[in-house]
Amino acid sequence: DQEFDKQLNERMKLAEREKVSALKVAAKESEIEIERLKSEIRHKEDSTKTAVKLAQHEIMNERDSLKQKLEAADTAKELAMSKAVDQVAQERDTLKNNLERANLEKHFSENALKDKYKTQIRDRDDTIERLKDMKARLSTKMVGESLEQHCEIEFNKLRSTAFQSAYFEKDNDVRTGSKGDYIFRDHDENGTEIVSIMFEMKNESESTATKNKNEDFLKELDKDRAEKGCEYAVL
Template sequence: SKVTASKDAEIAELKSKLARIADERASDARVTEADHKRALADATASRDAKIAELTQKLEAQKTTFATEKELAVTQARTQVERERDDLAAQVKLKAAEGEQKISALREEMATKLRAKDELIAYKEEEIARYKEMKARLSTKMVGESLEQHCEIEFNKMRAAAFPKAYFEKDNDVVDGTKGDFVFREADDEGNEVVSIMFEMKNESDDSTHKHKNEDFLKKLDSDRKKKNCEYAVLVTMLEPENELYNEGIVDMSYRYEKMYVIRPQFFIPIISILRNASLSALSYKAELAEVRNQNIDITHFEEQMEDFKTKFGRNYDLASRKFQTAIEEIDKTITHLQKTKDALVSSENNLRLANNKAQDLTIKRLTRNNPTMKTMFAELAEAKEAKEAGKLGEGLEDESSAE
């Protein structure tokens, strides 16, 4: 160790000193052998004492080092054991948690398996029941049974979920075709919320010609448009082995607008989904209708304005032509009146001359050179005088009687 090496170095140094002292004493003739021996003894004793002291210190340091080393090892071992115990506890805890998770997962999987087995058993029972039912029904009765099933399912929910809805058989034939059922619902203001054209298709298992759902989609889309319905839904029992139609609601809008194909168990859910979606969009429809009405009002206003302008222009044109005609007629009338005035002025002159001549006309002139007329006028004059004399006599008699 370092301590031992240090002590050995000191011892070597002391030995070197002793040798040097011996050499000095040997070289010094004045030093006696006794002094040399005494000095050597003293040096030896001092060396031995120093060696003993150093040896004691070394042993003490070795003991202290061993004790500290043992203590450090003990502490390290204790720490390692403690960490080991902690790790073991954590491993046990993780293992317990893992076991719990595995147990819970196993239980969940077992529950799902049981539910799946129950669902499979239920479907198998349903399939068996439908097959048995189909085996007992004619082709017509098979189709009617699906329609009756849907109608019954709807009537069960009508009072609670669809109190203001219309769901009836489609009996209105348009262009030789019609759907099976029509669903319509309106809000309190009478605005239509949603409308659905339904087609129900079913067939017996022993049918010689198996139909596919694709065979009825085009007709259903046409019926929807003819009856002004927003959606079209095919409720079908066809293609029972086709997993596309067995998984749920099938959106066919990539082929035909707003069309869905469902199994009978999704009949009520599809109505609810489409109805709720339409209710959410009703406010937007109202706003759109208001905007459309505003546009229509503006259009009508513009149309009425253009109509007024057209009629006003036509009336103005007619009035202008009539006004011009009236002016021309007035001018003609003025010309005619002027001619009439001139004629009247000329007539007035002639009348004045005639009047003057009439004023100058007398009985004497009329009877001049005409004995016959002269005699007749004289007789008339006498008769007139006699008549006047008679009236005068009657008046006098009346006055006498009154007195």
């Protein structure tokens, strides 16, 4: 019995030692597996971090590229818009300058024409005054004849200097049933008529039996003026 107990005790001790040894081996293997798994996890974490960084880098690069393209497009759009605005502004300024120049030329032309007409009217007024003076000194018959002759003579004196494109002639056209005495027409350098006058010359001395007023002749004179295409009429 003692021998049996001894052997049993030894076997139990051996089994205990084997158990402890097996536990140590298992623990060691577990530690090794744990370290392997930790290493694998770290490797995967590092790979994931690297992949994330690469992805972030690519995203940043793509964003920067898109931003540059957008800025370039905005710049091109601004340049195109600025160019279009400048072109329209230049066209506006050109039209404005042309209009101002045209208005200025028109103003000068109108003033020159007004001055010319004023001079002509003043000359006519002077002529009328001289004719009035002659009328006061001449007989009834002589007034009409002398007035016509005087007007022709005075006109011919000035024709070469002041009336190179004008004519002053007797109205001999009786197709419409009546006529005036003289027609005056003047033209510019382009041949365009600028003034036309129908002249009717009436006279009356102190001894004339039938007295007439100027108003008595105006209707017929205006009719003759219109029929002969004159702008003005002078009695």
